[in-house]
Amino acid sequence: MIRIKKEIFDRMEELSPSERKVARALLADYPSSGLGSTGQLARAAGTSAPTVLRLVARLGLGSYAEFQKHLRDEIMHDLNAPVRRAESEAPREDRTDVGRSLAERRDLLDRLGSTVSGSEIERAARLLASEPKAVLISGGYYSRFLAEILARQLDQITPNIDFLPDPLGYNVGKFYGAKRNTVVVLFDLRRYQLEAAQVAALAKREGASLIVITDEEISPIADKADVVLAVPVGGIPFDSFAPLMVLVEVLVEAVLRAAGQKGIDRMKLWEDRSYLERTPHPQPDEAASPSQEAS
Amino acid sequence: MIRIKKEIFDRMEELSPSERKVARALLADYPSSGLGSTGQLARAAGTSAPTVLRLVARLGLGSYAEFQKHLRDEIMHDLNAPVRRAESEAPREDRTDVGRSLAERRDLLDRLGSTVSGSEIERAARLLASEPKAVLISGGYYSRFLAEILARQLDQITPNIDFLPDPLGYNVGKFYGAKRNTVVVLFDLRRYQLEAAQVAALAKREGASLIVITDEEISPIADKADVVLAVPVGGIPFDSFAPLMVLVEVLVEAVLRAAGQKGIDRMKLWEDRSYLERTPHPQPDEAASPSQEAS
DNA sequence: GATGGTTCGAATCGTTCATAACAAAAAACC
DNA sequence: GGTTTTTTGTTATGAACGATTCGAACCATC
Numbered sequence: 001m002i003r004i005k006k007e008i009f010d011r012m013e014e015l016s017p018s019e020r021k022v023a024r025a026l027l028a029d030y031p032s033s034g035l036g037s038t039g040q041l042a043r044a045a046g047t048s049a050p051t052v053l054r055l056v057a058r059l060g061l062g063s064y065a066e067f068q069k070h071l072r073d074e075i076m077h078d079l080n081a082p083v084r085r086a087e088s089e090a091p092r093e094d095r096t097d098v099g100r101s102l103a104e105r106r107d108l109l110d111r112l113g114s115t116v117s118g119s120e121i122e123r124a125a126r127l128l129a130s131e132p133k134a135v136l137i138s139g140g141y142y143s144r145f146l147a148e149i150l151a152r153q154l155d156q157i158t159p160n161i162d163f164l165p166d167p168l169g170y171n172v173g174k175f176y177g178a179k180r181n182t183v184v185v186l187f188d189l190r191r192y193q194l195e196a197a198q199v200a201a202l203a204k205r206e207g208a209s210l211i212v213i214t215d216e217e218i219s220p221i222a223d224k225a226d227v228v229l230a231v232p233v234g235g236i237p238f239d240s241f242a243p244l245m246v247l248v249e250v251l252v253e254a255v256l257r258a259a260g261q262k263g264i265d266r267m268k269l270w271e272d273r274s275y276l277e278r279t280p281h282p283q284p285d286e287a288a289s290p291s292q293e294a295s
Numbered sequence: 296m297i298r299i300k301k302e303i304f305d306r307m308e309e310l311s312p313s314e315r316k317v318a319r320a321l322l323a324d325y326p327s328s329g330l331g332s333t334g335q336l337a338r339a340a341g342t343s344a345p346t347v348l349r350l351v352a353r354l355g356l357g358s359y360a361e362f363q364k365h366l367r368d369e370i371m372h373d374l375n376a377p378v379r380r381a382e383s384e385a386p387r388e389d390r391t392d393v394g395r396s397l398a399e400r401r402d403l404l405d406r407l408g409s410t411v412s413g414s415e416i417e418r419a420a421r422l423l424a425s426e427p428k429a430v431l432i433s434g435g436y437y438s439r440f441l442a443e444i445l446a447r448q449l450d451q452i453t454p455n456i457d458f459l460p461d462p463l464g465y466n467v468g469k470f471y472g473a474k475r476n477t478v479v480v481l482f483d484l485r486r487y488q489l490e491a492a493q494v495a496a497l498a499k500r501e502g503a504s505l506i507v508i509t510d511e512e513i514s515p516i517a518d519k520a521d522v523v524l525a526v527p528v529g530g531i532p533f534d535s536f537a538p539l540m541v542l543v544e545v546l547v548e549a550v551l552r553a554a555g556q557k558g559i560d561r562m563k564l565w566e567d568r569s570y571l572e573r574t575p576h577p578q579p580d581e582a583a584s585p586s587q588e589a590s
Numbered sequence: 591g592a593t594g595g596t597t598c599g600a601a602t603c604g605t606t607c608a609t610a611a612c613a614a615a616a617a618a619c620c
Numbered sequence: 621g622g623t624t625t626t627t628t629g630t631t632a633t634g635a636a637c638g639a640t641t642c643g644a645a646c647c648a649t650c
Contacts, residue, residue: 016627031374032367035330037607048629053609064608072327075370079326097552098413101545106404109397109537111375118393142447145440149536152437238548241444242404245540250396253533257392311597332637343599348639359638 001077002070005030005114007059012119019055021045021223027115028216028230034071038064046223104234105242111232112243115216121247124211124227125254129158129263132183136174136208138164138199139187143213146244147187153252157263167199175202182208188219190239200224213247215239296372297365300325302354314350316340329366333359399529400537406527407538410511416542419506419522420549424453424558427478431469431503433459433494434482438508441539442482448547452558462494470497477503483514485534495519508542510534 008023015023025045026034033041038049045052056067128135135154139147144165151163164171175182184203188196200221203210212225215233222228231247233239256263303318310318320340321329328336333344340347351362423430430449434442439460446458459466470477479498483491495516498505507520510528517523526542528534551558 018628029371032371035363035367038609039607049608050610050630051628054628068330072330075374076324076327079370079373096413098416098545098549099408101548102404102408102541105541105544106401109401109404113394113397118391121393142444145444149437149440238544240541240544242537242541242544246397246400246535246537249400249533249535249537250393253396254393313598333639334637344638345599345640346597349598 001073002060004034004059004067004070004074009117009119011059012117013123015055015058018045018047018051019058021047022052022055024218024222024228024230027117028218030114031071031075035068105240108232108234108240108243109246112246115230115232116247120227120229121251121254122258124229124251125258127183127209127211127227128154128185128251128255129258131158131160131262132209133160133181134174135161135183135185136164136167136203137162137185138167138171140189140191140193140196142241143187143189143244146241146248147185149245150185150248150252153248154255156267157252157256157259158266168195168202172202175206175208182206183211184208185211185213186221186225187213187244188221189215189244190217190233190235197221213244296368299329299354299362299365299369306354310350310353313340313342313346314353316342317347317350326366326370330363400535403527403529403535403538404541407541410525410527411542415522415524416546416549417553419524419546420553422478422504422506422522423449423480423546423550424553426453426455426557427504428455428476429469430456430478430480431459431462431498432457432480433462433466435484435488435491437536438482438484438539441536441543442480444540445480445543445547448543449550451562452547452551452554453561463490463497467497470501470503477501478506479503480506480508481516481520482508482539483516484510484539485512485528485530492516508539 005027008027012020012023022041022045025041029044033044038052042049042052053064056064059067061067061070135158137147137151137154138144148163151161155161162174164174167175175184182203184199186196186200186203188200197220200210200212201224204224209227210225211227211229212219212222213229213231214222216230218228218230222230229247229251231243233241233243256267259266300322303322307315307318317336317340320336324339328339333347337344337347348359351359354362356362356365430453432442432446432449433439443458446456450456457469459469462470470479477498479494481491481495481498492515495505495507496519499519504522505520506522506524507514507517508524508526509517511525513523513525517525524542524546526538528536528538551562554561
């Protein structure tokens with residue numbers, strides 16, 4: 001039995017950019033978005049119907065009808081899985097409030113595995129580990145914290161990392177400095193900020209590569225992005241940052257792998273320095289750019 | 296949410312003979328047979344397309360498209376049900392590097408449920424929701440970010456929240472200000488900083504309640520704490536903040552519940568203000584203390 | 591065996607569909 | 621820098637679609 005989802009995951013690499021957009025749209029609302037017409041899926045992905053068909057063809061399916069047939073088989077199979085039967089018909093064990101909050105976030109994390117494909121993370125990691133002239137990282141009101149954590153951790157692996165607290169304000173010069181060979185990482189979550197769109201436009205205009213980290217219903221700026229990493233955020237009653245946090249960490253580890261020995265060397269350097277600096281007076285606070293120790 | 300399957304079961308009686316044939320065909324190969332065209336379903340049922348449409352109309356749906364929409368919602372709901380653990384869905388065994396990083400964090404989260412008890416979180420939440428004169432929140436080099444996220448979110452629920460970037464420096468006055476009825480939240484993770492011990496000692500000397508958030512092998516300052524929330528951090532090859540992030544979110548939700556209507560009112564106030572402030576100029580950046588919108 | 595009320599499918603209409611062919615645009619290559 | 625190759629949206633077309641209409645078939649009751 002062909003598993004469409006797995007197939008898409010595995011072959012994400014060999015897809016063309018527009019085909020990837022379709023793949024992302026499909027995974028973001030899987031499998032529902034694949035059950036409509038080619039036009040609907042194309043619209044959701046921001047491309048055209050023929051592109052959808054080209055994706056289908058690349059998966060080895062001869063027609064859209066065949067694609068949908070496989071999809072439906074997959075649904076039938078998953079829905080009738082014996083495990084599911086037992087659990088879905090038995091009433092969910094009632095839990096405490098805390099237990100429920102916790103379980104909900106664990107579920108989000110499970111879903112993270114299927115909304116963002118490993119190869120996309122790898123692609124982002126390769127971009128970041130290629131020692132670009134500059135890596136600019138920025139985020140929104142809350143996501144800026146995640147952005148900053150990413151910046152600090154990346155800084156330990158590879159040079160030229162910059163966290164921009166105010167990308168359109170006093171930080172704007174960074175974009176004009178290094179033209180090519182710049183990578184911009186942008187966090188843009190629900191309640192998408194117009195600012196993010198401006199930053200994205202600016203980045204692309206200057207020829208930078210753009211990595212966008214967004215939630216499932218995918219930020220409007222995702223079109224412009226070279227890599228889109230979509231995470232589930234839940235939203236009942238609040239959005240959760242847990243999957244985002246995990247994505248950041250997974251990405252960092254992937255970058256470390258991609259950077260190889262260079263990254264390890266830099267990290268060691270880091271540790272030495274940190275010990276030297278820590279003993280005198282513990283942590284005199286610091287500005288935007290990352291510096292010393294851990295915890 | 297309308298459950299097509301249940302609806303059909305319940306109303307089987309009031310259907311006409313041909314409609315019943317359609318219903319049977321649908322249930323026999325559910326939900327797959329409903330995802331095709333009216334003609335296909337009609338053929339499977341041995342009737343005609345109009346009969347299918349009449350059945351749909353009798354279920355109270357205005358069109359076949361609407362019928363399929365409900366079907367797909369149902370599929371989405373069932374497929375994303377929080378059961379999907381032991382099941383085939385995701386690339387389980389393919390053990391890529393990314394997959395492994397991810398799985399490891401999910402395991403950490405599973406462990407979180409057993410390292411920190413719900414009642415401890417509730418106790419911390421009650422403390423924080425009791426409207427103390429001051430709530431002082433601080434953290435280490437990395438954990439400060441989590442501390443700040445906690446501060447911002449708590450600030451939306453209950454007043455008098457303060458994030459202290461430098462608790463022993465220029466922020467130290469906060470500890471001397473309000474004597475009793477102060478709650479101090481301290482993040483202290485592996486490579487425990489001596490600073491944290493000093494802050495803890497100071498806090499207790501001034502009679503404040505102390506909540507310590509630490510990792511499993513428990514910070515030396517935990518002795519002094521009124522509530523200790525211990526999270527697993529993993530540490531292979533790096534510590535993960537994901538469980539910490541989750542703990543923060545779960546704690547915030549618990550505080551919201553404990554604060555009751557007051558908390559909700561304050562949150563609403565917040566939203567209103569945020570909309571007022573957001574429209575003029577989008578986020579001119581800000582200092583440490585929490586202010587307006589989201590994302 | 592006529593009557594009124596359902597039930598049902600053939601025929602039909604306008605729309606949307608999947609798909610192939612094509613051309614513009616972008617990327618990659620030498 | 622120019623040329624191939626790839627990518628991608630537009631257009632065209634015939635088939636299939638959902639939905640409606642309408643008359644035939646059926647069933648009960650008198």
